[in-house]
Amino acid sequence: MDEYSQLHRRCSLLYSSLLLLGLSIGLLLLVIPKLVSGCHEEEREALLKFKHGGLQNPANRLSSWGSSGNKDCCSWPGVGCNNSTTTRRVVKLDLRNANLDEYGRPLLNFSLGGKIDSSLIHLQHLTYLDLSGSNFVNAIPDFFGSFEHLEYLNLSYSNFVGRIPNQLGNLSNLHTLDLGRNFYLTVDDDFAWASSLSSLQFLDLSRVSLSFSELNWLTNFSSLTHLYLSYGGFHGSMPPSMGNLTSLEVLDLSHNSIYGTIPASFSTNLCKLRILNLGYNTNISGISERWIGSICLANSLQELYLRGIDMRSSSTVLLSTIGNLTSLEVLDLSHNFINGTLPRSLTSNLCHLRVLRLGGNSIRGMERSIRGLSNSMEELNLRGNQLGGDLQVLWREISIISRTLKILDLSDNSLSGYIPYSSSNGGMMLPYVLEELYLDGNKLSGHVILQNIGNFSNLVTLGISQNSLPIVITEGVLTKLKRLKFIDLSKNRLVWKVKSRWLPPNIRTIYLSSSQVGPKFPSWFQHHRRGGVSVLAMSNASISDDVPDWFWKISTNMQYLDLSHNQLRGHLPNIGMSTWYEVLDLSNNSLSGQIPKDICMLENLEKLDLSSNHFHGDIPDCWGKGVLKNLYYMGLSNNNLSGEAPRSLGNLPSLVFLHMRNNSISGEISSTTKNMKNLLVLDLAFNRFSGVIPTWGAGEDLSKLRILSLRSNMIHGNIPSEISQLNSLQFLDISHNMLSGVIPVSFGKFIAMSRIHIEKDEWFGYESPYVVFAPTTDSVWMNLKGVELENSGTLGFINHIDLSSNNLSGDIPKELTHLLGLVSLNLSGNSLRGQVPKKIGELRQLESLDLSRNKLSDEIPSSISNLYYLSKLNLSYNDLSGKIPTGFQLQTLNDSSVYIGNDNLCGPPLLRKCLTNESSNMGKGGAEKRGKEDEIEIMGLFISIALGFVVGFWAFCGLLIFKRSWRTWYYRFVDEMMDKVFVAVAVRVARLKKKFNKSAEI
Structure with missing residues (x-):
């Protein structure tokens, strides 16, 4: 009984203890929320003001901020708080756009944008701030410099513009600063404030405009481990103080204009350097074996990028030295003018090499070098060399490293033969682990090539364009390539053997341009998974x-x-906001109907080309309503569009190329082009534009313009002199209008046309910060040498002025001869008077000159014969007089039609000869000038004859008088000649007499 009571007492005690414990836990749970409250009220309000204070949030990523039932800002997406037992403080704000496309660019649909409200200044405990991948298109707020506890700041790829605020120098605790890929962000000339960021370990200013001339501000960054300054436009030498960055592990100075030698301190102090990129600094020198081959780098350097630095003068020694970097895993020597074979040491010593890029050189005989490559090779790029020969021979050597090779690029090497696919072919093994294979631009043969490639089951990317192959595409082949995402079969002869309901693999990028896809639109495409293909190129596909x-x-x-x-036929549907188009090119087809209004809602659109179709009606007036911020190219030429050009076109902030040629568009030009400050090309030719030419040069509008074509419109009034302030203008065509007045004297001040040597692609140095597929060149139609031609920027641009077929009067300004780079000048069909400028011959680059159908008088300047490149000349139907100049290139222009309609001209190629009294038929000034020139020529002739006689006579007779030996020899020579002549004459006479006597006897 006692034992039972005791047991009962113990159970009761245990029960009471458990009950007390449960009550304690429950009480604790009720008390803790009171002890540890949510985020600070002021910070919560600050975040809500930030959300509602002009911030653009297209994907509603912040929709849960402040919603009912979610008042604690520490639980909001992207917000992090500390673990304080009292009021928690916001220490982290991570609002980066993690939604990227396949090229690593942030998708704008998910990007925050608009205004950053100053209320964020109340987050004074912030240590981490990430707004990367946004689309603010504003300056970085100065108040960011007040976050004194900030350790991490990432504003990369967010389209910030303007200067980097000096206030960021106050962030003394910052260890990471990433401002890279903000294409319109700049720094002041004095960047000394950055040296106060002494705790910095990571600094990325890639693609930020570095306008300063020195890098001395880097001296104090002793803790810096990562430094990225690529594409900065930096121009100067590397200071020796950069050698003080002893903690540096990654250094990227590529795509700048660094010149001079590399400081010696680099080879002794930067012993922790793992990654070095100096690519595309063509003026850099001192990359010698002493530096690259230093023991310091040999033990640490794992990745070396020397792409595009021009190694012609030191390639052999330098390549051998690089072979001593035994820790190297990645080596990029592309585009360096390396010629011939590679040193054996370059490949045999690099036992850890995984990536080797040698594209764009002139390398031959790679077979032996490949044999020495590491068995752990993952990428081999030999694109654009001079390998030549049979692909199978090269493939045999590559098969040795096939077990790990994932990327192989043999494009543009004139390789012949076909891809071997049988492992029984000489014991050859195939790299079945290949993920990317590029064989474009070779001379491969055999219609079974795609069947062979079908064995590479791991293939993700395949490029075999420009081989002119009869490629047979069957369902079975492509079905094997289940991982294939990218395929380029352009410029080949395709033979499709697939059923209409065939379901293709999940390919995202398809290039079939210049291949036989048609005549029917491929029906099998409709069975592809919706949204699967992101890139489709089927131009010129029949x-x-x-x-x-x-x-x-x-x-x-x-x-x-x-x-x-x-x-292609049909109408363009309402494609609206449901599409993600960045590039939409439907040009040169037979599409008809009106351009749908909701095309303006394609918020990601960067290039739109609808030219050369049958579209009609008005251009939609819906552009630039805060959506098409990235549109850089618009092509609407060669359609049947009418109505006034919409004013909203002036709201497209990024527009660079605007083509509306050959339509029936009306309105005033000034209202169309307002605010187009980034425009390089404006082609409005062959329309019905009216009004006057705007005074563009007087303000900021069109200050970057390179091409202006207003040909064949109804523009009137004078040519504004301010147009010459367009310093970049290289192409001006305002012909076939109703312009009047004189040619402005200021035309001689076009800076771009005054330069003689212009690089091929200098005139289109524009690079879109958004576009992967964007061309950096463009084309425009022009009337050159009497023929309508399309001039493309890829061929180098022509400096051209065409003012023909207007009502211009007055003289031709002599200042036009200052345009030393001018290639084509057309002033025909006006009422210009006076003389052809005497210094016209100074335009040495001139190839085409048309001054016909004016009222020019006097003589043709003789300096015109100095135009060595002139191949088109037209001076017809003027009042020119005198003799036509001759010499040099003019001798090849022997067509009389060049000078027809000038009754007082004479000389070749005209049949009318210049007579001695021709001066009577000339103009008074020309006759007097010609008479004086004739008198001078005759006097000079007589003086030359007299001097020649005197000098010759006394040179000969003087020697005979004063030189006895010469006199004796001369008289002896004369006597001998006389004797010989006498004997010869006597013999000849005797023969004639004898012959005469015989004839008489007969």
Whole structure:
């Protein structure tokens, strides 16, 4: 009983203890929320003001901030707080855009933008701030410099503009600063404030404009481990003080204008350097074996990028030295003018090498070098060399390293033969682990090539364009390539053997341009998974068909669509905001109907080309409503568009190329081009524009313009002199209008046309910060040498002025001869008077000169014969007089039509000769001038004859008088000659007499 009571007492005690424990836990749970409250009220309000204070949030990423039932800002997405037992403080704000496309660019649909409200200044405990991948298009707020506890700041790829605020120098605790890929961000000339960031370990200013001339501000960064300054526009030498960055592990100075030698301190102090990128600094020198081959770097350097630095003068020694960097894993020597074979040491000593890039050189005989490569090779790039020969021979050597090779690029090497696919072929093994294979631009043969490639089951990327192969595409081949994401079969002869309901693999990028895809629109495409293809290029694919409705439905997630240069028919549907198009090129087809209004809602659009179709009606007046911020190219030429050009076109902030040529568009030009400050090309030719030419040069508008074509419109009034302030203008065509007045004297001040030597692609140095597929060149139509031609920027641009077929009067300004780079000048069809400028011959680059159908008088300047490149000349139908100049290039221009309609001209190639009294038929000034020139020529002739006689006579007779030996020899020579002549004459006479006597006897 006692034992039972005792047991009962113990159980009761245990029960009471458990009950007390439960009550304690419950009480604790009720008390803790009171002890540890949510985020600070002031900070919560600051975050809400930030959200509602002009911030653009297209994907509603911050929708839960402040919603009912979610008042604690520490639980909001992107917000992090400390673990204080009292009021918690916001220490982390991570609002980066993690939604990237396949090229690593942030998708704008998910990007924050607009205004950053100053309320964030109340987050004074902030240690981490990440706004990367946004689209603010504003300056970095100065108040960011007040976050004194900030350790991490990432504003990369956020389209910030303007200067970097000096206030960031107050962030003394900062260890990471990433401002990279803000294309319009600049720094002041004095960047000394950055040296106060002494705790900095990571600094990225890539693609930020570095306008300063020195890098001495880097001296104090003794803790810096990562430094990225690529594409900074930096121009100067590397200071020796950079050798003080002893903690540096990664250094990227690529794509700048660094010159001079590399400081010696680099080879002794930077012993922790793992990654070094000096690519595309063509003026850099001192990359010698002493530096690259230093023991310090040999033990640490793992990745070396020397792409595009021009190694012609030191390639052999330098390549051998690089072979001593035994820790090297990645080596990029592309585009360095390396010629011949590679040193054996370059490949045999680098046992850890995983990536080797040698593209764009002139390397031959790679077979032996490949044998020495590491067995752990993952990438081999030999694109654009001079390998030549049979692909199978090279493939045999590559098969040795095939077990790990994932990327192989043999493009543009004139390789022949076909890809071996049987392991029984000489014991050859195939790199079945290959993920990327590029064989473009070779001379491969055999229609079974794609069948062979079908064995590479791991292939993700395949490029075999420009081989002119009869490629047979079957369902079975492509079905094997289940991982294939990218395929380029352009410029080949394709033979499609697939069923209409064939389901292709999940390919995201397809290039079939300049291949036989048509004549029908490929029906198998409709069975592709919706939203699967992001890039489709089928230009010039021989398709002659209606664009089916189902195609537009399955292309809603497409980023790049190029169906140009086919014969597609139908209307453009309302494609609206449901699409992600960045590039939409439907040019050179037979599409009709009106341009749908909701095309303005394609918020990601960067290039739109609808030119050379049958679109009609008005251009939608919906542009630039805060959506098309990235549109840089618009092509609407060669359609049937009418109505006034919409004023909203002036709201497109990024527009660089605007082509509206050959339509029936009306209105005033000034209202169309307002605020287009980034415009390089403006082509409005062959329309019905009216009004006057705006005074663009007087303000900021069109200050970057390179091409201006207003040909064949109804523009009137005078040519504004301010137009010469367009310093970049290289192409001016305002012909066939109703312009009057004189040619402004200021035309001689076009800076771009005054330069003689212009690089091929200098005139289009523009690079879109958004566009992967964007061309950096463009073209424009021009009338050159009497023929309508398309001039492309890829061929180098022509400096051209065409003012023909207007009502211009007055003289031709002599200042035009200051445009030393001018290639074509057309002033025909006006009422210009006076003389042809006497210094016209100073335009040495001139190839075409047309001054016909004016009222020019006097003589043709003789300096015109100095135009060595002149191949088109037209001076017809003026009042020119006198003799036509001759010499040099003019001798080849023997067409009399060049001078027809000038009754007082004479000399070749005209049949009318210049007579001695020709001066009577000349103009008074010309006759007097010619008479004086004739008198001078005659007097000079007589003086020359007299001097020649005197000098010759006394040179000969003087020697005979004063030189006895010469006199004796001369008389002896004369006597001998006389004797010989006498004997010869006597013999000849005797023979004639004898012959005469015989004839008489007969």
